[in-house]
Amino acid sequence: MAAVLIAASAPGLAHQMLLPAVPDGAASALQNVRLGLGHRPPHGPVVLHSGSWQLDLPKLRELQRLFHTHGLKLCRVEGHCEETLVAAAAIGLPVISNRGAEDDGSATGEGHNQASGAIEALTGRDGLNLHRGTLRSGDHLEVGGSLLVLGDVNPGARVRAVGHVLVWGRLRGIAHAGCAGDANARIVAMQLRPLQLRIADAVARGPEDQPPHGFCEQATLVGGTIRIDPAEPFWPVADA
Template sequence: MAAALIQAIDGQQPHLLRLPAQEGSASALEEVRYVLGSSLPPPGPVVLEAGRWLLRLPDLRQLQELLAALQLELVRVASHRPETLVAAAALGLDTDPGPSRPAPPAAAAGAPAPDLLVHRGTLRAGDHLQGEGSVLLLGDVNPGARISAAGNVLVWGRLRGVAHAGVTGNREARIVALQLRPLQLRIADVVARGPEGLPPPGLAERAQLVDGEIRIDPAAPDFSG
């Protein structure tokens, strides 16, 4: 199924640009070029429904430039992929992780945990955000707040509270943030304090276990690694 364009009924609503349910041989840019070539909408804002497509910063920049050349403004990206949401936020776009899914039934022992919990907003002192899989926070973690996950902890903001990744013992889990300045870091059963200096300009930071110790390194701002 190709990309679909739902034009706004009036000038108050944005156009809806929906990518196919599954990624195919064509890139997202090619899909959008095809649908715009067959049905060019009037100028106005556009909401992109990316679904499970993995769109990084360069991909979204190209889409943004393509739309801008047609007097269309990309204003929001809806996606089920945390990497796509983070890349959209990096471009200053509104993001939407999609409607909340109902809680799954209790899993049998050894079954994989839910893959991602997305939360938008700052965690303040006394708050605790916890996920059974990985957690993506679009906001800051203030001192006195906690964020924890059985998988990875991803923070599109400043991490200055307490973060615990791999709470069930996953030593491959990572903690990634735009600024990693926590009061305490934990990965599985290993504990460390955050660095005191500022991170390299334009780079996120990643904490992971290396030889049994938590090491913090620069990371790509799309959280890919």
């Protein structure tokens, strides 16, 4: 699966490049990023979310050169692989460790409490709101702009956004995009199998069949009905 490039929601902010959650032995990070960049990526700074990928100095320098050829500047690396963070720091890049936000659901009690209280922290903010970590049953996130969850949304968890809902993981709870009435809002996930979907005032149940292999999925409102299709290469953040 290709990496995903999320365009900055406003001028002066960094774009976000997300590597697939699980490193694929058949594809290198460079190949994933190249596929994720597409033909016409936006210019400017970019944050690399490396997850559990182990990237040494030569690989990071190669990624820097690839970004540069597309008019992008690698400005920060975030992940939970110590070797990658050490290598990034060695070439002068700022790093952020996300060791408490692995997608395997084993977050600490402190991380779970942060997720449960995130509604107070995020409600009312415009643009892209980022939450790292899996949301469990009983968790509820609501934001004023678009929401990006780096983790799963488990059954019993709810996410709600005035803009788009983007899940870099499995969406199996309840998601409501365009909660203020925006019929152009989308719900995008690596695996879209929610208990319930809502876009603006439309409501639908999630599909029961298996997701297509190698594709993210998106839900959009078409003619008043929620439709699920393979997601577009660029996630819809720039217009949020």
